[in-house]
Amino acid sequence: MKNCSLKQIAEILQHGKTILLFPHMQIDGDALGSSVALCRVFRKQGKQAYILIEEQIPGNLAFLDEEYCISDQEMFDEIDICLAVDCSDLARVGKRKDTFFNGKSTISIDHHLTNISFADYNYNDGSAAATGEIVFCLFKEMKSEIDTLTAEALYAAIVTDTGNFQYSNTTKETHLITANLYDHGIDHNKVIVSIYQNIRREKVKIISKVLSTMDFFCNGKGNIAYVSQDMLQETGALIHETEGIVEQLRNINGVEISIFLKEEADTIKVGMRAKTIANVAEIAQYFGGGGHKKAAGCTIKGTLENVKTQIIAVAEDHLKTLER
């Protein structure tokens, strides 16, 4: 378990003949895009390389996978290198943990500030906006040729993990790397259309419905909306398709705290966001939950109605302390 330089990682990779890649669970654009880019480069070098996944790839990212992904954990008897991609800790390797440690060597490449070095060789750069940025630098270190599809996979990694260069993790370096990807012939519009213009109609329907439940409190400094099981059934939407709504609520003028309630069997899952100075982790902690200052959550027993009353009361108290 040691932290090492990209140069050392490049050297170790050079000696591997079979390489298995482990993007994190609940796979996203950065985990998949970075893994696809690595897989393509390894194969071009004559190595046997695959991406081991344990769930289905989200529909809007499926275009990235051109026969790289497998879900059969026992496909290889011997693996030279198992490489975790964008996994902040072992929990994110999930059920593939045993297979991961079956590798003769294990490597982790990640950009999470909270990364726990769990592999034999670890490279973590918390200043990178996406693991895709690190993979780009690794390719430079390896002097690997970056073909168009590889560059597009890295582009997908970067745009998804930076919210199209909007999140605060975005840096000058992010834009310089992206500019460089254009030199490798990327069709950025093709990637954007695939990722963002293939939304399920059920998702649009549930967003419309959820936003119609929006309520304000504390003179518009807080707002709250919910999704019930009935609403999901009526629209045919999946619960994960309500992702992003709590940010939409926060994006409203004057709103400092936004709250989104999801009805589950006999509990309500609460997601919260703060815009500037509020600390929603404090509100979450009050109900036994946790998170960061600007993004936190908790689970509360009860019905939508009474959880809404409870959480508004605590959020109002918090907003009042900010006025002092």
Add this chain to the structure above:
Amino acid sequence: MKNCSLKQIAEILQHGKTILLFPHMQIDGDALGSSVALCRVFRKQGKQAYILIEEQIPGNLAFLDEEYCISDQEMFDEIDICLAVDCSDLARVGKRKDTFFNGKSTISIDHHLTNISFADYNYNDGSAAATGEIVFCLFKEMKSEIDTLTAEALYAAIVTDTGNFQYSNTTKETHLITANLYDHGIDHNKVIVSIYQNIRREKVKIISKVLSTMDFFCNGKGNIAYVSQDMLQETGALIHETEGIVEQLRNINGVEISIFLKEEADTIKVGMRAKTIANVAEIAQYFGGGGHKKAAGCTIKGTLENVKTQIIAVAEDHLKTLER
């Protein structure tokens, strides 16, 4: 009326002592951001510079204006240089036309492919994703110091006109210029919060309502939604706050043509988008309208209901020709 180089524009600007800037009507992030950047730099050079506007600045862009904008057309008796910013033709200078031509010299800086050279000195670069990119290059030509607020105004210009680097107009150059703006100390997150996280709640309400009217046709290859005067009244939203909805409709999986109807006095305004191969300009032309292949519009007499029937029929015919 001649087209000239940025170097020539820089030389002419050097000699002006009073400069009035004319961003286009229905002012947007690029027109305002570029004008603010120019205004700041001119003032630092000791010139008297103002931005002449004829409408209110949209709330989410108001942070850019720090006492640069005026609406009094008669503030100056004599103006050395009148500079049109991001105006593809004179119509976009609007009611300020006479004041514009009152300038001893007139200049136009723009990035629209359709630009008509209407000033004494014109610089137009259709390959620039935003006029903000051209202004950045002009500053390099002028060897002007770019301070943080100037860089943030250019950043605002670029992100708004490229849809956060998503639109097909975005290039390698766009990212290189943006990377450079970081060197001038921009707080990109501050700009993003100001532009995108200050949405009026009425806008969110109208979007939710409009999306609930969504209908599909031609096996989901087309979709259509509408806004009525009643809906606007009920939510308190303004008609321009429905902007972007037609793109949201297009972004749905399988949709090739999206249509958005706006109810006016006794006509219906129709906006359309195509995702890949359809040509919505053809549909618009059928009703006496026009536009581009992927974005077009027309105005049809009638009620929401019968216009919906008419436009679906023509769109269905168009979609069928694509199948052949």
